[in-house]
Amino acid sequence: MALNARAIYPSSNPDFISFPSRRSVVHSTQGIIACTQPLAAQAGQRILRDGGNAADAAVAVAAALNMTEPSSTGIGGDMFCLFYAAKERKVRALNGSGRSSQNSTLARMRDDLGMKPGDTGEIPIASAHSVTTPGAAGGWVDTVEKFGSGKLSLEQILTPAIELGEQGFPVSELASFFWRNGEKAIKKASPNFGEILKSDPHAPDGKRAPLPGELMKNPTLANTFRLLAKHGKKGFYSGSVAEAIVKVLQDLGGRYEMDDLSYHLQQGSQEGDAIRLRFNGQDIGRVFTHPVDGESSHSANEEGVDVWEHPPNGQGIVALMALGILEELERTQKIPIFRETDHNSAPYLHAIIESLRIAFADANWFVTDPTFSKVPTQEMISRSYLAERAKLFDANKASDRLDHGSPAHNHSDTVYFAVTDKDGNAASFINSNYSGFGTGIVPQGCGFPLQNRGANFSLTEHDPNVLAPRKRPYHTIIPAIVTNASDGSLHTVYGVMGGFMQPQGHVQVLLNMLTFKYNPQAALDAPRICIGAGLPEVGKVLDRTVYLEEGIGEDVADALAELGHEVAILRGWERGLFGRGQVIRCHEEDGKLVYSAGSDPRGDGAAVPV
Numbered sequence: 001m002a003l004n005a006r007a008i009y010p011s012s013n014p015d016f017i018s019f020p021s022r023r024s025v026v027h028s029t030q031g032i033i034a035c036t037q038p039l040a041a042q043a044g045q046r047i048l049r050d051g052g053n054a055a056d057a058a059v060a061v062a063a064a065l066n067m068t069e070p071s072s073t074g075i076g077g078d079m080f081c082l083f084y085a086a087k088e089r090k091v092r093a094l095n096g097s098g099r100s101s102q103n104s105t106l107a108r109m110r111d112d113l114g115m116k117p118g119d120t121g122e123i124p125i126a127s128a129h130s131v132t133t134p135g136a137a138g139g140w141v142d143t144v145e146k147f148g149s150g151k152l153s154l155e156q157i158l159t160p161a162i163e164l165g166e167q168g169f170p171v172s173e174l175a176s177f178f179w180r181n182g183e184k185a186i187k188k189a190s191p192n193f194g195e196i197l198k199s200d201p202h203a204p205d206g207k208r209a210p211l212p213g214e215l216m217k218n219p220t221l222a223n224t225f226r227l228l229a230k231h232g233k234k235g236f237y238s239g240s241v242a243e244a245i246v247k248v249l250q251d252l253g254g255r256y257e258m259d260d261l262s263y264h265l266q267q268g269s270q271e272g273d274a275i276r277l278r279f280n281g282q283d284i285g286r287v288f289t290h291p292v293d294g295e296s297s298h299s300a301n302e303e304g305v306d307v308w309e310h311p312p313n314g315q316g317i318v319a320l321m322a323l324g325i326l327e328e329l330e331r332t333q334k335i336p337i338f339r340e341t342d343h344n345s346a347p348y349l350h351a352i353i354e355s356l357r358i359a360f361a362d363a364n365w366f367v368t369d370p371t372f373s374k375v376p377t378q379e380m381i382s383r384s385y386l387a388e389r390a391k392l393f394d395a396n397k398a399s400d401r402l403d404h405g406s407p408a409h410n411h412s413d414t415v416y417f418a419v420t421d422k423d424g425n426a427a428s429f430i431n432s433n434y435s436g437f438g439t440g441i442v443p444q445g446c447g448f449p450l451q452n453r454g455a456n457f458s459l460t461e462h463d464p465n466v467l468a469p470r471k472r473p474y475h476t477i478i479p480a481i482v483t484n485a486s487d488g489s490l491h492t493v494y495g496v497m498g499g500f501m502q503p504q505g506h507v508q509v510l511l512n513m514l515t516f517k518y519n520p521q522a523a524l525d526a527p528r529i530c531i532g533a534g535l536p537e538v539g540k541v542l543d544r545t546v547y548l549e550e551g552i553g554e555d556v557a558d559a560l561a562e563l564g565h566e567v568a569i570l571r572g573w574e575r576g577l578f579g580r581g582q583v584i585r586c587h588e589e590d591g592k593l594v595y596s597a598g599s600d601p602r603g604d605g606a607a608v609p610v
Contacts, residue, residue, distance in 0.1 A: 096139020280304025
């Protein structure tokens, strides 16, 4: 008699990581996909082999991740993309985030929530009020049209994900864990919950979250993808899908109308310039090694690197500001040039923590939809301003609360992935529901939940991020690209998902590679820290707490506490707080590009070569 999936996962209480383990760096000259689900990586690999480029493959991966890891991402959410065009050596940004409805005024929202004059409060993350227009569908189409190879149709690109939904796929371990954690909320959110759960006659309501290794199908989501493939953006923002979105939201008290989706169809995604900081701290431009096969002994550029992030309404500026502050602290000798043995030491982590706190204090006030309020982006990453902000650092004690607050928000579920192709193009891509399954609200017949990104709006008048009609909120999702400052060639494609953990992960993973000489996989394996930004499933979040990941020593925790930090060490499954990252490095040998990639052990995924 054949066994079932429980034979593969027999433990009733599995460990997050059962034993110390290792992954090797993955290499390829034809391209690499690094993401949290192997089946999604396979989808991208298929597109590259069929002649598509990194942008085409990125959309295939995004759609397949929607199928295989809907607890983090989906077509009901938003996306941001940075695309590196190899021929021009240029980084281009695409903002695929959605807007609030035309009826979403501050007065109406406060009235709907029963708030009195002077009351402070937030938009509930599980309510229809927290939904903003899903921008991912339009972003996927625009990514292919603006950056794609032109060799493959959208139907060809979405076919791997459609097949997963119609034929079924075995569910990965961590995806199942997040699915099961979200089951109760999904069932409460809307009457259509069964579309994203597994049929089981023995389960309450006849539906439940899939277990690891079990087959899962989602034919309604596959049909949504078919409509998008056939009709383009009109297949999502008009017709049956749009009507289902509006109906379920109105049934649940929301204020969305068809005009709101039509407006996004007309506006589309916004293409613009990525923002850049040149970083040359920690002697990263003076790395010499033994020559390799007659190549130069210089394995870094003296000019340093250019770090590229997505501009506001995204929070990528936090990572750039923190890196700039760290370089200024080094220049003024407030911190040393750290040695490899200083990794995750108390002095190093104190510098990271304080630089991030200063950066978040500014970003949490200034970052908003730039079409509504001027965001002083270039001023915030200017050397003169960063030098002034760096004066707030004290090497001997933790800072008091800084102006404009600290990153105390607690929502975080997203997928980040990186794709490179044989021609040297790269896509740094991030797609998100915001918190877990978002609202968990499923439009009938569509197979996806709607995001709750609108919970990030402020309900305080005069706040730059205050709710207003057809406005984009402060966004946590941020892809990143690094280029060599000397010639603009590709250095690294990378990112770390995880809400307000994302810029913190960007800084730590990048410095792991540049300062501490870790390879791409080791840079992701290393324990991380997170300041005042947690996942809802971890528990109540305290904005002054510094969370340390298991593997950082107790002596380091004690030393940070002596400096005045509130410290907590997270172990086991709680380590999901520290996000899941992907890295693809690039170097050249014999005139050929060589990619070297790592994938975070905190996720189900892998780096898959072509």
